[in-house]
Amino acid sequence: MGEYRQAVSRAFPYTIPVMAGYLFIGAAFGVMFADQGYNVLWAVLMSVVVYAGSGQYLATNFFVPGVSILQAVFLTLMVNIRHVFYGLSLVDRYNRFGKKRWYLIFGMTDETYSLICTTDVPDDVDEEKFLISITLLNQLYWIIGTAVGSIAATAIAFDSTGIEFAMTALFIVMFMELWYRRSNRPAELIGMVSATLCLALFGAENFVLPTMVLMVAVILLGKKKLNRKEAGEGA
Amino acid sequence: MLDVVSSLVMVAAVAIATFSTRAASFLVFPKDKEVPPTVKYIGAVLPPAVIGMLVVYCLKSTQVLEYPYGAPELIACLVVIGLHAWRRNVLLSVGVGTVLYMVLVQAVFV
Numbered sequence: 001m002g003e004y005r006q007a008v009s010r011a012f013p014y015t016i017p018v019m020a021g022y023l024f025i026g027a028a029f030g031v032m033f034a035d036q037g038y039n040v041l042w043a044v045l046m047s048v049v050v051y052a053g054s055g056q057y058l059a060t061n062f063f064v065p066g067v068s069i070l071q072a073v074f075l076t077l078m079v080n081i082r083h084v085f086y087g088l089s090l091v092d093r094y095n096r097f098g099k100k101r102w103y104l105i106f107g108m109t110d111e112t113y114s115l116i117c118t119t120d121v122p123d124d125v126d127e128e129k130f131l132i133s134i135t136l137l138n139q140l141y142w143i144i145g146t147a148v149g150s151i152a153a154t155a156i157a158f159d160s161t162g163i164e165f166a167m168t169a170l171f172i173v174m175f176m177e178l179w180y181r182r183s184n185r186p187a188e189l190i191g192m193v194s195a196t197l198c199l200a201l202f203g204a205e206n207f208v209l210p211t212m213v214l215m216v217a218v219i220l221l222g223k224k225k226l227n228r229k230e231a232g233e234g235a
Numbered sequence: 236m237l238d239v240v241s242s243l244v245m246v247a248a249v250a251i252a253t254f255s256t257r258a259a260s261f262l263v264f265p266k267d268k269e270v271p272p273t274v275k276y277i278g279a280v281l282p283p284a285v286i287g288m289l290v291v292y293c294l295k296s297t298q299v300l301e302y303p304y305g306a307p308e309l310i311a312c313l314v315v316i317g318l319h320a321w322r323r324n325v326l327l328s329v330g331v332g333t334v335l336y337m338v339l340v341q342a343v344f345v
Contacts, residue, residue, distance in 0.1 A: 017325040024333070037236035042246075049250040059249045063237050069248050076252035083253075086285065087260030089278035092270045094261065101261075108257045110289055117282035162337035168293035168308075169315045169332035173325050174286050176316065184283040191287025204295040208288075215284045219277060226280055 003129060010125045011133035017173065018111050019141045021166040025053060026145020027152065028163055032060045034153035043150040047143045053109060053167070055080050078209075085212050086113045097128045107135035109142075111167070114174050186226055190218050303344035311336035 026047065033043045033056075050056055058079050062072040086108055094101045104116075112135050119134070121127045149160075178184040194214040198207040219226065237245065264270050294312075299305045315332035322328070 017329050020326060020329050020333075038242070042242065046246060046249075049246060050253050052253045055249065055253050059245075062245055062249065063242060065237065069244065072245060073248050073252045076249050077256060080253055080256040082285070082288075083256040084259045085281060087257055088274060089281040089285075091260050091264045092275050092278050095264070095266045095270065102258075105257050105261055106254055114282070114286050114289065118286070159341055160337075162307075162340040163333065164293075165311060165336035166329055166333040168290070168312070169329040169336075170325075171286060171289045171293055172312060172315050172332075173319050173328050175290050176319050177325075178283045178286060187280045187283040188287040191284030192291060193287075194284070195288040195291035199291060199295055207295070208292065211288050211291075215281070215288065216277065219280050219284065220273070223276060227276065 003126065004133070007125050007129035008133040008137065010122050011130055011137060014115060014119050015134055015137045015141070017170055018115060018138050021111065021170045022138060022141035023145040023148070024160075024163045024166045026142045027149030028160055029053075029056050029060070030146045030149025030151070031153040031160065032057065033063075033146075034150050036060055036063050038063065038150075040147055040150040043146045044143055047139075047146040051107060051109060051139055051142060052080060053111070081209050082110075082212055083108060083113075085216065089117075100128065100132055104131055104135055107139055109138070111170065112138045114171065118174055118178060186222075187219065190222075191215055194218065307336060307339035307344050310339060 029047070030040070030043045033046065034040075046056055046059070050059065055076055058075060059072070061067070062075075087105065090108075090113075094104060097104070115134060115138070116131055121130050175188060178188055191211075195207065195211045198211040198214060201207070202210055236242075264274065294308055297305045297308045311332050314335055315328050318331055319325075319328040
């Protein structure tokens with residue numbers, strides 16, 4: 001356990017920005033679920049076994065009479081389809097780990113994925129334990145936020161409109177941190193331009209899947225160029 | 236609100252569907268199977284592209300064509316970018332940006 005304690009303490013500073021975001025947007029989920037009539041135990045249960053930002057927001061709409069399980073499963077798959085691609089990009093890295101990698105896979109939210117992909121593992125800590133610590137801390141923030149929001153929704157009146165901007169700000173900051181390492185710039189622009197284009201073409205509800213497909217296509221077509229840049233940076 | 240059993244079934248359904256999307260690639264490429272070079276290459280290049288996409292994703296519901304014409308988002312994003320370029324303190328950039336945005340949408344652009 002001592003090794004884990006060290007891994008958690010090394011991981012903690014990296015997770016602080018996610019903590020700020022998750023406490024808020026987790027709370028927003030707690031409020032939304034409370035509005036549907038579900039108390040703090042239900043809200044925490046969702047955050048323990050599902051653990052997905054936009055997925056859980058969407059799911060609050062399923063807990064009313066008339067929504068079929070099939071419909072709920074289909075909509076959840078659609079909103080989370082991007083995670084298939086996240087997984088694809090981590091297969092090689094995670095397959096080196098033991099059985100505990102399934103927790104990493106379970107906990108692969110947008111924020112955790114982004115953090116894991118942008119953080120260099122410190123030299124003095126085991127990679128697997130470090131990544132598990134990051135994932136665990138993030139889920140803990142999410143659960144605490146959920147519980148606080150759920151309880152507060154019934155106790156105090158607080159206008160949380162706009163709180164979801166914490167996630168926007170977090171991704172902008174991650175984008176900038178990657179931008180400072182020049183080799184990432186072409187891929188970042190591919191992502192941003194693809195998403196903007198697909199948003200204009202397909203609309204806000206349906207643009208994520210086409211964006212992922214377009215991004216992967218462009219990345220594959222530009223393999224020679226992008227690979228050379230990677231090599232040139234020694235990355 | 237649903238009854239207890241239906242609620243539990245719904246929680247399980249959402250949990251399983253969410254996990255399926257995250258686990259899919261790992262089921263296609265299990266541990267003992269060699270990962271093709273193309274997939275390794277995608278693994279190296281995709282993450283920065285995804286973060287570029289997620290920035291757009293977070294801003295997808297911005298009202299550009301009608302009032303307030305995306306002004307709160309634009310102002311808050313510029314402040315986050317400026318503040319982060321200046322201090323490079325993640326917590327400061329995210330904290331100030333979020334509070335500013337909340338004030339803008341709750342009190343300024345109403």
